[in-house]
Amino acid sequence: MTVKPNQKKKRIKLSKDAYVKLKTEMWNKQYQRCGRCKQYTPPETTHFHHIKSRGAGGDDSEENGEIVCWACHNLIEAGNL
Secondary structure, eight states: OOOTTOOOOOOOOOOOHHHHHHHHHHHTTTBBBBBTTTTBBOOGGGGESSSSOGGGGGGSGGGEEEEEEEEHHHHHHHTOO
C-alpha cells in the first residue's frame, strides 16, 4: 500500500477472535517462549505487547507486536526493559 505524504496509513484493528489467533500464531513461531527473557510461557500468561501503542496510532499486526510473559511486559511498560 502506498501512503501519500498527508495520508495516514490505515490502522489494523482486529476482532477478538482474530486477535487471539494472531497471538497464538506468534507464540508458536516463538517456540512458546517470551520474546524478551526466552523462558517458556504458558499461553494464559502471555501478552501481546504493541511496540507502538494503539493510543499512539499503532495497530494489531505481527510487525507491531511481540509475545512476552507478564513479568517482562510489566518491566517494558515501566521502562525497565
